[in-house]
Amino acid sequence: xxxxxxxxxxxxSESDPRxxxxxxxVSRQVLIDSRFSTAICAPIYSAYEGLSTQVPVGPVExxxxxxxxxxxxxxxxxKSSLTHYVGMLPPAKLRLLDDALRRALQLDxx
Numbered sequence: 001x002x003x004x005x006x007x008x009x010x011x012x013s014e015s016d017p018r019x020x021x022x023x024x025x026v027s028r029q030v031l032i033d034s035r036f037s038t039a040i041c042a043p044i045y046s047a048y049e050g051l052s053t054q055v056p057v058g059p060v061e062x063x064x065x066x067x068x069x070x071x072x073x074x075x076x077x078x079k080s081s082l083t084h085y086v087g088m089l090p091p092a093k094l095r096l097l098d099d100a101l102r103r104a105l106q107l108d109x110x
Contacts, residue, residue, distance in 0.1 A: 001079065003029050004094045006044065006062055006086040009077060022086055023077065024057075024069050026101060038076045042069050042097075053104040055096045062087020069097060071104040 008022050023041035025032065032039055048056050048068030058066040063086065089097060101107075 001032050004089040007082040008084040009081050041077050042071050043073050044069050053100050055100050071100040
């Protein structure tokens with residue numbers, strides 16, 4: 001498992017109306033490689049409003065539709081649920097993801 005990979009997760013929460021949701025792994029690689037059982041992920045929705053905390057993604061990344069990564073809705077998911085690989089963000093999208101996460105968490109660029 002690598003930072004920036006997309007996975008389809010079955011029923012990630014009781015409040016999610018969808019049977020499946022795609023997430024992108026945003027945890028730092030050292031955490032992903034550790035024995036820690038969860039990873040921090042950002043959900044991907046078909047809605048993309050162009051907010052500074054969203055990143056556009058689509059078929060190039062392995063999705064069926066144009067969508068958006070929503071960095072304002074980070075969740076911790078069990079690594080064991082991240083088994084259905086969808087795709088990987090290219091380096092340019094990873095940089096956009098980093099910028100969106102900084103904005104979502106109000107972190108200074110450094």
